[in-house]
Amino acid sequence: MRARRAAAAALPAAALLAALTGGCAPQDTASPTTPSASPSATPSGYEQMLKKVNAAESAAASAEKDAAQDD
Numbered sequence: 001m002r003a004r005r006a007a008a009a010a011l012p013a014a015a016l017l018a019a020l021t022g023g024c025a026p027q028d029t030a031s032p033t034t035p036s037a038s039p040s041a042t043p044s045g046y047e048q049m050l051k052k053v054n055a056a057e058s059a060a061a062s063a064e065k066d067a068a069q070d071d
Contacts, residue, residue, distance in 0.1 A: 012063060016056035019049065 012056045012059035015059075016053060019052045019056070
């Protein structure tokens with residue numbers, strides 16, 4: 001039972017790590033011919049990554065709450 005709770009708590013962290021490393025992986029694309037956007041502009045895919053991070057944090061909080069109720 002304890003191992004199951006530990007696995008449930010580790011799953012969101014692993015998903016977050018996979019999402020972040022996948023989103024930050026180097027790209028094999030040619031450099032754009034147009035000038036880059038201003039530094040204050042949000043990068044492509046930022047909102048999608050933010051949703052994934054929020055979902056992982058919510059799942060982790062839920063797993064911690066469930067684990068605390070089992071004790």
